[in-house]
Amino acid sequence: MSKRTSGEHEIINDLGLHARAASKVVKLANEFDAEVWLSNGSHEVNAQSILGVLMLACAKGSKVSLRTDGKQAVPAYAAIAELIDDGFGEL
Amino acid sequence: MALENSESSVSEGKGGLAGIAVSPGVAIGTAFVVDRQHVHIRKAHIIKPEVDGELHSFRGALKKTLEQLEDIKKRLPHGEHRQIIKAQQLMLRDRDLAHGVEQLVREELIGAEWALARVTEEIAETLRQADHEYFRERSSDITFLAHRVIASLRGEDLGTISPPAGAVVIAHELSPADTVEFARCEVVGIVTESGGQTSHSAIVARSMEIPALTGVEGVLDLVQTGDPVIVDAITGVVFLRPGPVERARWDETRDRYDQFEDRVQREHGLPAIAQDGTRVSLRANVSIDEEVGSARFHGAEGVGLYRTEFLYMDREVPPTEEELYRHAKGVVARLKPYPVVFRTFDLGSDKPTKIFNFAAREANPALGLRSLRLALRERSMFLDQLRALLRAAVHGPLKIMLPMISGMVELRDALRAVQEAREQLEAAGMAHAESVEVGIMIEMPSAAMVADVLAQHVDFMSIGTNDLIQYTLAIDRHNEHVAYLYRPLHPAILRLIKRVCTAGDEHGVPVSLCGEMAADPRFTWVLVGLGVRELSMHPSAIPVIKNIIRASDLGEMQDQARQVLAADDVAQAERAVIATMRARFPEHLQHGGGQRLAVELDDETQ
Numbered sequence: 001m002s003k004r005t006s007g008e009h010e011i012i013n014d015l016g017l018h019a020r021a022a023s024k025v026v027k028l029a030n031e032f033d034a035e036v037w038l039s040n041g042s043h044e045v046n047a048q049s050i051l052g053v054l055m056l057a058c059a060k061g062s063k064v065s066l067r068t069d070g071k072q073a074v075p076a077y078a079a080i081a082e083l084i085d086d087g088f089g090e091l
Numbered sequence: 092m093a094l095e096n097s098e099s100s101v102s103e104g105k106g107g108l109a110g111i112a113v114s115p116g117v118a119i120g121t122a123f124v125v126d127r128q129h130v131h132i133r134k135a136h137i138i139k140p141e142v143d144g145e146l147h148s149f150r151g152a153l154k155k156t157l158e159q160l161e162d163i164k165k166r167l168p169h170g171e172h173r174q175i176i177k178a179q180q181l182m183l184r185d186r187d188l189a190h191g192v193e194q195l196v197r198e199e200l201i202g203a204e205w206a207l208a209r210v211t212e213e214i215a216e217t218l219r220q221a222d223h224e225y226f227r228e229r230s231s232d233i234t235f236l237a238h239r240v241i242a243s244l245r246g247e248d249l250g251t252i253s254p255p256a257g258a259v260v261i262a263h264e265l266s267p268a269d270t271v272e273f274a275r276c277e278v279v280g281i282v283t284e285s286g287g288q289t290s291h292s293a294i295v296a297r298s299m300e301i302p303a304l305t306g307v308e309g310v311l312d313l314v315q316t317g318d319p320v321i322v323d324a325i326t327g328v329v330f331l332r333p334g335p336v337e338r339a340r341w342d343e344t345r346d347r348y349d350q351f352e353d354r355v356q357r358e359h360g361l362p363a364i365a366q367d368g369t370r371v372s373l374r375a376n377v378s379i380d381e382e383v384g385s386a387r388f389h390g391a392e393g394v395g396l397y398r399t400e401f402l403y404m405d406r407e408v409p410p411t412e413e414e415l416y417r418h419a420k421g422v423v424a425r426l427k428p429y430p431v432v433f434r435t436f437d438l439g440s441d442k443p444t445k446i447f448n449f450a451a452r453e454a455n456p457a458l459g460l461r462s463l464r465l466a467l468r469e470r471s472m473f474l475d476q477l478r479a480l481l482r483a484a485v486h487g488p489l490k491i492m493l494p495m496i497s498g499m500v501e502l503r504d505a506l507r508a509v510q511e512a513r514e515q516l517e518a519a520g521m522a523h524a525e526s527v528e529v530g531i532m533i534e535m536p537s538a539a540m541v542a543d544v545l546a547q548h549v550d551f552m553s554i555g556t557n558d559l560i561q562y563t564l565a566i567d568r569h570n571e572h573v574a575y576l577y578r579p580l581h582p583a584i585l586r587l588i589k590r591v592c593t594a595g596d597e598h599g600v601p602v603s604l605c606g607e608m609a610a611d612p613r614f615t616w617v618l619v620g621l622g623v624r625e626l627s628m629h630p631s632a633i634p635v636i637k638n639i640i641r642a643s644d645l646g647e648m649q650d651q652a653r654q655v656l657a658a659d660d661v662a663q664a665e666r667a668v669i670a671t672m673r674a675r676f677p678e679h680l681q682h683g684g685g686q687r688l689a690v691e692l693d694d695e696t697q
């Protein structure tokens with residue numbers, strides 16, 4: 001398994017990182033003993049906060065940087081990266 | 092007729108206000124005004140010993156609001172609305188929200204109400220700056236949520252809105268919690284000042300099938316609860332306090348619309364099979380991704396024309412193979428098991444792209460370096476797209492369609508490019524579909540004339556009537572001085588279509604049609620009668636066309652085709668189809684849209 005804890009991912013589902021998708025990210029991020037950060041290039045927010053994630057206003061086709069830190073940084077990164085790459089299960 | 096009513100009322104200045112029709116239909120009811128946007132925030136300062144008490148009240152208010160939302164959620168059916176409420180609950184539990192308020196209360200010694208308003212306003216303001224409509228509209232969600240918590244802090248209960256039966260709800264904007272009771276209360280219409288296609292009012296209205304308008308600026312200043320209101324959510328106008336005559340006319344319009352819609356929508360998920368068992372595939376024309384959902388919603392059996400040139404517009408470098416692959420893969424995955432026909436890029440000097448430096452404005456873009464001619468010159472860009480499509484075909488039924496073919500020389504060139512793209516993928520060891528159907532558009536008279544030859548080298552042919560008519564009749568239909576000559580039933584056009592159908596038949600190659608003719612109910616009998624078995628059109632036209640096919644018999648459609656083919660001139664052919672429509676499908680004629688045929692206009696002026 002990859003040991004990555006940071007990288008860039010494209011938002012591919014139609015609605016972008018909208019409320020329901022953001023809920024999924026937050027829920028997943030809170031399952032790990034790790035800090036999870038998302039950035040749209042100008043803002044970095046904690047992915048454990050739905051308001052933060054929404055404020056990134058990531059539309060379809062935009063790129064987000066994902067970064068994790070802490071004890072479970074590696075599995076947290078893998079899980080959230082998969083969720084984003086999978087279009088939040090909406091494709 | 093619906094359209095004429097609204098147009099005349101507006102022009103006569105009878106108080107019609109324009110808006111965006113987000114959920115179609117006609118509603119006649121009584122205004123019920125909801126005014127929730129204007130909550131006055133109390134800006135109170137506190138002293139240090141009060142901090143803990145203030146924060147205690149704040150946490151209590153959050154908890155109470157969460158419970159209220161839980162209660163609302165339980166009364167909702169599963170699905171989108173519940174998800175929206177769940178997301179709002181998650182926002183209330185957001186630690187950044189609680190921390191933000193706590194920090195302001197402690198450090199600036201202000202009341203929780205003011206602190207909450209400041210924290211949420213900052214979030215709402217950021218969202219209002221977003222490029223995308225969806226995120227801008229979420230700003231009002233945050234504000235609504237704050238108002239709900241503030242009401243709890245004050246010991247008030249906002250509760251839910253319970254309008255009387257037959258109400259047209261008029262508001263600045265509505266929150267999902269506000270709309271819970273709408274179905275039970277028998278709300279007949281919704282009008283909001285703000286919002287667009289993705290606002291909650293729009294989503295709720297569509298899912299409950301309540302006619303709705305958004306973006307009706309200033310309506311709250313002009314209407315009071317109890318006023319009679321007519322909502323025309325077909326054209327997008329609201330009429331306040333109509334007179335009795337106007338009202339009676341709209342009653343009739345509404346009933347006719349509702350009956351017709353019921354009939355057409357009841358069948359929208361069924362296949363387009365004629366009375367005798369003849370099957371016609373109805374597919375969607377798609378230009379942008381957002382239309383894929385609409386295609387599915389209207390019962391399209393896949394996409395008959397995906398216009399890929401939009402992927403090349405508004406940018407300076409062409410999309411990469413990877414980008415094109417991911418895009419096509421996504422579209423195909425969403426429409427499986429139905430096929431998607433991707434037309435390779437159809438760009439020319441008349442379409443805005445910064446990728447090419449078109450040397451000079453062409454005197455005649457329609458006859459210039461465009462479409463496939465451009466692709467064959469910009470071969471590596473063409474190969475990028477072909478490789479992307481061959482790869483994406485692994486994920487579902489995908490077909491490639493080549494535009495602007497004039498004859499065999501171009502077709503051979505283009506097929507060689509497809510073969511080369513395939514070999515490149517094999518050499519690189521990249522996964523791609525073994526066999527992908529490759530077809531052509533028949534949009535030039537030359538191609539129609541040699542369709543019997545072309546048919547032997549392709550998997551399908553699709554008649555593009557917009558260009559075929561333009562090139563055959565030598566008419567630029569965007570030129571107002573000659574637009575009157577643009578008449579699809581011209582004998583020359585009918586003979587060309589017939590010729591292509593015959594060629595397809597002889598060589599076992601399916602023939603489809605993807606111009607605006609396909610979406611026009613007046614031409615359905617003629618096209619099916621001539622032998623076209625696949626029609627591709629704007630998604631919203633599908634239910635009406637499907638309804639006609641299901642009510643018809645192939646024999647009568649072929650009779651109609653013979654009749655128009657035998658006509659000496661276009662007027663005679665038009666008269667024949669209008670006679671059919673008036674006798675068999677009068678409502679379809681009314682709702683079909685499209686330009687009036689010249690003979691219809693003649694009839695009206697006589």
